[in-house]
Amino acid sequence: MSSISEDRVLSASAITVVALVVLVPPAWALWSAWPGSGSNAAWRIAGQVSGVAGLSWLLLALVLSVRVPGWDMPFGGLLRLWRIHHWLGAASFVALLLHPLLASLARAADGPAAVLATLTPPPGYWPVWVGWAALLVMMAFMAPTFSFFGRPEYQRWKWLHRLSGLAAALGLLHAWPLTAALPTPAAFWWWAGLGALATAAMGWRIALSRWLGRRAYVITEVTPLAPRVVELTLAGPPLEHHPGQFVYLTPFDSLLDAGRGEEHPYTLSSAPGEPHLRIAIKDLGDASRALLDVTPGSRAAVEGPYGRFLPTASRDPALWIGGGIGMTPFVSAARALDAAGGAVDTHLIYCANDPSRAYFLAELEAIVRRVDGLVLHAHFFAEEGPLTAAFLAHRVPDLDQRRVLVCGPQPLIDLSRALARDAGVPTSRFLSEEFDLL
Amino acid sequence: MKRFMFFCVSAFWGAVLSIWAFAVLAGNEAPSDAAAADRMVTPDELAGHASADDCWMAIDGVVYDFTHYVPLHPTPPVVMTPWCGKEASEAYHTKGYGRPHSPAADAMLPGFRVGNLAGDAR
Numbered sequence: 001m002s003s004i005s006e007d008r009v010l011s012a013s014a015i016t017v018v019a020l021v022v023l024v025p026p027a028w029a030l031w032s033a034w035p036g037s038g039s040n041a042a043w044r045i046a047g048q049v050s051g052v053a054g055l056s057w058l059l060l061a062l063v064l065s066v067r068v069p070g071w072d073m074p075f076g077g078l079l080r081l082w083r084i085h086h087w088l089g090a091a092s093f094v095a096l097l098l099h100p101l102l103a104s105l106a107r108a109a110d111g112p113a114a115v116l117a118t119l120t121p122p123p124g125y126w127p128v129w130v131g132w133a134a135l136l137v138m139m140a141f142m143a144p145t146f147s148f149f150g151r152p153e154y155q156r157w158k159w160l161h162r163l164s165g166l167a168a169a170l171g172l173l174h175a176w177p178l179t180a181a182l183p184t185p186a187a188f189w190w191w192a193g194l195g196a197l198a199t200a201a202m203g204w205r206i207a208l209s210r211w212l213g214r215r216a217y218v219i220t221e222v223t224p225l226a227p228r229v230v231e232l233t234l235a236g237p238p239l240e241h242h243p244g245q246f247v248y249l250t251p252f253d254s255l256l257d258a259g260r261g262e263e264h265p266y267t268l269s270s271a272p273g274e275p276h277l278r279i280a281i282k283d284l285g286d287a288s289r290a291l292l293d294v295t296p297g298s299r300a301a302v303e304g305p306y307g308r309f310l311p312t313a314s315r316d317p318a319l320w321i322g323g324g325i326g327m328t329p330f331v332s333a334a335r336a337l338d339a340a341g342g343a344v345d346t347h348l349i350y351c352a353n354d355p356s357r358a359y360f361l362a363e364l365e366a367i368v369r370r371v372d373g374l375v376l377h378a379h380f381f382a383e384e385g386p387l388t389a390a391f392l393a394h395r396v397p398d399l400d401q402r403r404v405l406v407c408g409p410q411p412l413i414d415l416s417r418a419l420a421r422d423a424g425v426p427t428s429r430f431l432s433e434e435f436d437l438l
Numbered sequence: 439m440k441r442f443m444f445f446c447v448s449a450f451w452g453a454v455l456s457i458w459a460f461a462v463l464a465g466n467e468a469p470s471d472a473a474a475a476d477r478m479v480t481p482d483e484l485a486g487h488a489s490a491d492d493c494w495m496a497i498d499g500v501v502y503d504f505t506h507y508v509p510l511h512p513t514p515p516v517v518m519t520p521w522c523g524k525e526a527s528e529a530y531h532t533k534g535y536g537r538p539h540s541p542a543a544d545a546m547l548p549g550f551r552v553g554n555l556a557g558d559a560r
Contacts, residue, residue, distance in 0.1 A: 044512065090443060097450040104457060107542045109510065111549065114542040116461035119454065121541030128541070139447060146443040177537075 047103030054095030059194040061088040066201035077308030134170035214301040225359035228283040244329030247304030259287025267328040271335035282325035323351040323408025343372040400424035407433040477553030488523025495526040502550040
């Protein structure tokens with residue numbers, strides 16, 4: 001996640017507010033006086049379009065936020081689906097901020113009283129006030145998503161994000177009487193259809209997925225890999241998955257310091273077909289820190305699998321770059337290759353701060369000795385600094401012929417993207433897994 | 439993206455504040471003619487203003503002169519002109535299909551006021 005200076009944001013915002021306060025009234029006056037502006041048709045249409053588009057995008061974003069194992073695959077995995085959700089939500093927010101302004105300014109030629117009455121009508125005119133309520137609720141749940149007041153805590157962000165359902169319901173209540181005024185039943189069916197889809201999505205998310213989407217497991221082993229990193233082994237029903245996919249894990253250990261009953265996404269480190277699931281966990285927050293000491297024998301729920309990071313059946317020439325806990329999908333893939341046999345043409349660069357943090361290195365070294373065509377390179381930041389073009393050119397001379405897949409911290413992804421681009425790898429052959437959902 | 443969204447929300451409240459400030463400074467109420475408030479318009483006089491070029495209507499006991507507004511109304515003039523010279527409360531409150539006019543329209547009415555309809559108890 002890119003961090004921005006709050007001071008700069010505040011000062012720039014203050015300038016924007018002042019500029020608007022100064023500029024809007026003259027612009028308004030100019031518009032009112034403009035010949036032929038009497039009907040305000042363009043503004044009225046823009047106001048209606050922004051409202052209909054904004055609410056439609058919000059409802060679609062809600063539908064896309066539903067997690068059903070397998071449904072994310074056509075979209076290129078859950079993370080890509082959520083990027084679409086994120087952009088739709090942002091576009092919806094901008095459109096719905098514009099909507100009341102455009103709708104009220106459309107009355108500019110009718111005088112200031114008409115404009116203000118459109119924006120803030122008498123209390124009895126409830127559809128507009130319900131619209132205001134929807135917009136305020138939207139601001140409440142969007143503020144943490146866009147870190148208006150600093151980076152939010154994950155569970156609080158998630159809880160606030162549930163208000164999106166309330167905002168959508170209020171938005172529909174606002175739109176129903178107002179767009180029903182259109183001389184066509186299309187508006188009715190449009191809102192009814194989108195509303196039903198969104199309700200079904202929310203119903204699945206809040207109620208049904210808990211019973212139908214989750215499966216019961218027991219954490220049988222907690223294997224320390226390095227300080228602050230463990231690998232959990234879970235016994236339970238077999239889970240069909242591909243290497244590199246992730247699951248939502250909900251631990252129920254009553255002795256946990258944090259995160260009991262909370263679901264968090266973790267990448268599977270086990271190969272498909274293993275008798276037990278394995279999940280590598282690094283201390284990256286309260287919940288994952290508590291999981292380092294989870295009690296063997298305690299219960300947990302698993303939902304998934306999700307994601308489509310690694311091509312499922314491809315043995316085309318590839319370069320995998322993993323950093324820290326970002327090695328997990330490649331560990332799963334290497335274990336799968338080890339189990340399946342056969343030849344590949346894959347280079348794997350293991351980026352770690354120093355040998356003590358390369359906790360999967362010994363196992364991977366053993367695997368590459370057994371898998372034909374899998375080549376392992378270790379790169380230690382403390383000794384060699386960041387990954388360089390020279391390092392890549394020396395270890396992977398045919399880099400431009402390969403598909404490049406990167407998983408790790410954002411700086412490593414950004415650096416790898418730049419190095420791959422400079423080496424002639426087309427953007428379409430560069431894939432990265434960014435686990436920062438906020 | 440985060441910065442852009444913060445700008446949007448700030449700009450939104452800035453614009454709302456501007457609209458409110460401008461409306462308050464410009465005077466929230468349309469200028470009302472004290473004489474018009476007391477003037478009584480008979481149904482016959484009302485009926486004498488029954489064309490698009492001279493259009494009065496009575497709404498809830500108050501008579502308005504919409505002559506200059508007819509071409510500005512969002513609908514084509516043919517929707518409004520049949521009510522010129524007539525008592526048009528029902529048309530105003532239902533727009534012909536059961537939906538009332540907006541608060542913005544309500545706020546504009548005083549600007550067109552001519553007087554009260556004689557013989558109307560409201």
